[in-house]
Amino acid sequence: MGSVAYDGVQLWHRSAEMNHGAAGSGVQERADMVLRLLGWRGVPVGDAVRRQVYACGDLDRLESWAQRAMHVTDAAELFAPE
Numbered sequence: 001m002g003s004v005a006y007d008g009v010q011l012w013h014r015s016a017e018m019n020h021g022a023a024g025s026g027v028q029e030r031a032d033m034v035l036r037l038l039g040w041r042g043v044p045v046g047d048a049v050r051r052q053v054y055a056c057g058d059l060d061r062l063e064s065w066a067q068r069a070m071h072v073t074d075a076a077e078l079f080a081p082e
Contacts, residue, residue, distance in 0.1 A: 026059060027056070027057050027058075027059060027062065030059055030062035030063065030066065031053050031054050031056065031062055033062075033066050034053050034062060034065045034066045034069050034078070035050060035053055037066060037069035037070060038069050038072075038075050041069070041070070043069075043072060043073065043074070043075050044075065045075045046075065049075040049076060049078070052079065053065065053078070064082075065078045065079075
């Protein structure tokens with residue numbers, strides 16, 4: 001298990017080797033992290049945002065959303081064009 005810090009918040013994640021063979025577990029964990037970050041910051045998350053995050057199967061996009069989750073004031077801002 002490794003860790004990454006975003007603006008002083010330490011996040012723990014599993015390495016790719018640990019996720020090998022557990023299809024989709026990395027995606028699920030990353031989606032959970034995006035929503036947890038918003039919750040920890042007190043940003044309300046509606047059902048539409050929750051569904052969109054869980055529907056995403058792209059680890060890179062979820063990572064980008066996790067980074068954005070550290071700064072947005074409205075959960076819908078996660079999906080703004082870059």
